[in-house]
Amino acid sequence: MLKLRSTLLLLLPAVGVIGVFMAIPMLITLVFSFMTANTYGGVTMPLCVDAYVQMLFDQNFDGTLSFVPDYVIIMVRSVYLALATTVLTLLLGFPIAWYIFCQSPARRMLLLTLVTIPFWINTLIRTYCWILLLRDQGLVNDVLEYLRVIDHPLPLLYNQSAILLGLVYTFLPFMVLPIYATLERLDTRIIEAAYDLYVTRWRLFRRVIWPLSRPGVGAGAVLVFAPALGAFLQPDMLGGGKQLLIGSLIEMQFTASRDWPFGSALAIVVTLAVVIALILQGRRSNSGVKA
Amino acid sequence: MSKPTEGGFNWRHAPEFGFFTTLMVLFLYAPLAVLVVYSFNANRLVTIWGGFSLRWFAKVVQNGDIQAAAVTSLIVAAAATLCSVTIAVAAALALARGRLFVGRGAATGLIMMPLVVPEIVVATTTLIFFSTLGMTIGLLNLIIAHTVFCIPFAMLPIQARLQAMGATNEDAARDLYGSEWRIFRRITLPLLMPGIVAGGILAFVSSLDDFLISFMVSGAGNTTLPVYVYGMMRMGVTPEVNAISTILLVISTLLAFCVFIFSRPTAVSGAPAAKRPSLSLSTQEIT
Numbered sequence: 036m037l038k039l040r041s042t043l044l045l046l047l048p049a050v051g052v053i054g055v056f057m058a059i060p061m062l063i064t065l066v067f068s069f070m071t072a073n074t075y076g077g078v079t080m081p082l083c084v085d086a087y088v089q090m091l092f093d094q095n096f097d098g099t100l101s102f103v104p105d106y107v108i109i110m111v112r113s114v115y116l117a118l119a120t121t122v123l124t125l126l127l128g129f130p131i132a133w134y135i136f137c138q139s140p141a142r143r144m145l146l147l148t149l150v151t152i153p154f155w156i157n158t159l160i161r162t163y164c165w166i167l168l169l170r171d172q173g174l175v176n177d178v179l180e181y182l183r184v185i186d187h188p189l190p191l192l193y194n195q196s197a198i199l200l201g202l203v204y205t206f207l208p209f210m211v212l213p214i215y216a217t218l219e220r221l222d223t224r225i226i227e228a229a230y231d232l233y234v235t236r237w238r239l240f241r242r243v244i245w246p247l248s249r250p251g252v253g254a255g256a257v258l259v260f261a262p263a264l265g266a267f268l269q270p271d272m273l274g275g276g277k278q279l280l281i282g283s284l285i286e287m288q289f290t291a292s293r294d295w296p297f298g299s300a301l302a303i304v305v306t307l308a309v310v311i312a313l314i315l316q317g318r319r320s321n322s323g324v325k326a
Numbered sequence: 327m328s329k330p331t332e333g334g335f336n337w338r339h340a341p342e343f344g345f346f347t348t349l350m351v352l353f354l355y356a357p358l359a360v361l362v363v364y365s366f367n368a369n370r371l372v373t374i375w376g377g378f379s380l381r382w383f384a385k386v387v388q389n390g391d392i393q394a395a396a397v398t399s400l401i402v403a404a405a406a407t408l409c410s411v412t413i414a415v416a417a418a419l420a421l422a423r424g425r426l427f428v429g430r431g432a433a434t435g436l437i438m439m440p441l442v443v444p445e446i447v448v449a450t451t452t453l454i455f456f457s458t459l460g461m462t463i464g465l466l467n468l469i470i471a472h473t474v475f476c477i478p479f480a481m482l483p484i485q486a487r488l489q490a491m492g493a494t495n496e497d498a499a500r501d502l503y504g505s506e507w508r509i510f511r512r513i514t515l516p517l518l519m520p521g522i523v524a525g526g527i528l529a530f531v532s533s534l535d536d537f538l539i540s541f542m543v544s545g546a547g548n549t550t551l552p553v554y555v556y557g558m559m560r561m562g563v564t565p566e567v568n569a570i571s572t573i574l575l576v577i578s579t580l581l582a583f584c585v586f587i588f589s590r591p592t593a594v595s596g597a598p599a600a601k602r603p604s605l606s607l608s609t610q611e612i613t
Contacts, residue, residue, distance in 0.1 A: 036423060036424070036425060036493075037419070037420070037423050037424045037425065037506070038425070039424075039425045039427060041420075041506065042420045042424030042425050042427065043420075043427070045416040045419050045420035045424065046416070046417055046420040046421070046424070046433055048412075048413040048416055048417070049413045049414065049416065049417035049437050049477055049481075050417075050433050050436055050437065052413060052473060052474060052477065053436055053437055053440065053474055053477060054436060056452065056455070056470055056471070056473075056474045057439060057440060057443075057451070057452075057474050058436065059455065060451035060452055060454060060455035061443075061447075061451050063451070063454055063455055063458060064447075064450070064451045064454055067454060127350060130346050130347065131343075131346070131347050131350050133343060134340060134343035134344055134346070134347040135347070137338040137339075137340050137343070138338075144586075146347070146351075148583075148586050149351050149354075149355075150351070150354070152579055152582050152583075153354050153355070153358070155528075155531050155535070155578050155579070155581070156358070156535070156575055156578045156579060156582075157534075157535040157537070157552060157574055157575070157578060158535070159535075159537045159552050159555060159556055159559070160358075160555075160571045160574055160575055161357070161358070163361070163559055163567070163571055164357035164361045165357060166559075166563060167357070167361055167563065167568075168357055168360060170563065172372075172373050173373070174360055174373065177373055204353070204357070207350070207354065208354075226337055227337070230337060239337075257442070261442055261443075261444055262444055262445065264444060265445060265447060266444075266446075267445070267446050267538055268537065268538070272559070282444070282446045285446050285447075285450055286446060286449075286542070289450055289453060289542065295454065298450060299450070299454065302447045302450050302451065305444055305446070305447055306443060306444075306447050309442060309444060313442065
């Protein structure tokens with residue numbers, strides 16, 4: 036075992052680099068979210084909560100505030116799509132993880148490799164593939180027209196379902212891998228014992244496998260929900276800019292609109308949502324262990 | 327029907343899940359296959375097959391802007407890999423072999439932070455940080471930003487390898503009065519090498535694949551390849567986009583395969599063999 040001094044010295048570069056270039060920038064962003072936008076696209080004094088008020092209200096000419104739901108709608112839509120992505124990846128991912136767990140070690144490695152490789156392929160390219168499939172002259176419409184199922188191309192691209200499809204496609208491996216990791220540590224004698232007691236397959240799942248795989252499901256849920264909430268590429272490329280999500284909204288504040296305090300406030304809100312999700316997941320998996 | 331193993335039943339026998347998993351693997355790979363096939367299409371109209379051709383690849387490779395963007399991407403990825411792997415080896419050693427101390431959990435959480443904070447937040451906060459400090463040092467901005475998010479990716483396989491190989495060899499060397507540096511040079515480092523290679527490739531792929539952070543942080547003249555390709559994609563579906571996308575896809579896939587080969591659990595003498603493939607995102611460390 037290393038000495039305490041060496042331990043701390045070895046940790047210093049990692050903690051230093053991530054602290055200076057990630058934690059401190061987040062603190063600066065927090066401060067910026069309470070400042071006033073200046074005309075050149077930076078921030079200036081005085082401190083205020085305008086950026087947060089802006090999310091809900093619009094200022095009238097006489098200084099009164101009126102409720103404007105535009106940004107709330109974008110946030111609700113983002114949370115809804117992130118939750119839907121989490122649920123769908125869970126429904127699709129759990130059977131995959133279970134099947135992989137049921138295989139021989141060699142086949143497990145093969146299947147895990149197959150599930151993991153898309154994770155290492157550029158999200159930009161994986162999203163672009165769906166444009167090739169779904170656009171008006173895309174493969175799906177071409178095939179359907181060739182088979183005379185339809186006369187005119189279906190509007191498959193640039194809607195909310197296309198975004199959801201893109202998100203599920205991107206994040207499916209994030210759900211399979213943690214669930215598999217939990218299943219792998221499962222004591223298989225429990226399953227055999229349950230079978231000896233004439234359990235049905237459904238009851239086996241409901242009473243034994245699901246409770247024991249909860250930590251993996253929770254970890255997978257956070258790993259899918261967090262990036263899905265801040266997703267930029269899928270809504271941007273598959274939503275066609277019509278279905279604005281919070282990720283694109285943040286990006287716009289730093290490019291087109293140049294409203295840094297508002298962009299910072301939105302980034303803080305997204306971060307808070309992720310932190311809350313992490314805390315909820317941590318609490319749930321703790322109670323799961325105790326039960 | 328079922329094989330007469332373990333008293334006549336086999337709960338591992340699940341053909342319907344097998345069918346479903348096959349479908350899902352198809353779902354994951356079919357879109358990629360479509361892209362690859364289209365990229366060999368000679369026709370300028372992407373969807374109408376005009377015969378097999380490599381002309382779009384030739385066109386893309388000769389494009390000066392793409393060459394420049396590729397060089398930028400490679401420089402940034404190589405530099406970020408070198409920095410992040412060095413930092414990750416030190417941190418992994420401290421966490422696996424170091425003494426317990428107050429704040430160890432906080433330090434681990436901080437190092438894993440880039441994995442849980444949404445990319446858009448990382449991108450914007452980094453942009454704010456650099457422009458507030460007036461740090462416009464060209465490529466170095468990109469290298470720093472990439473190093474930060476590559477550290478946890480590099481660290482996961484290294485940590486897994488350290489745990490798998492155990493500390494017995496190092497402890498034996500310590501009993502023989504080897505200095506800490508010599509123990510690291512002669513024992514830990516050689517045994518750790520597969521983990522370091524795997525971590526290095528993961529860091530390299532993560533850097534090469536990154537779009538959003540480069541998109542926000544890179545100034546004019548320092549476009550990385552994904553940022554340039556994104557610009558091309560905004561112009562519409564073209565054979566050139568298909569060709570360059572296929573090239574990037576093949577590079578990422580090959581590198582990912584290398585990781586699997588390097589991080590394959592191999593028994594280290596005197597240590598329990600790794601039970602888990604280190605690439606399966608060990609979420610226990612993240613959450």
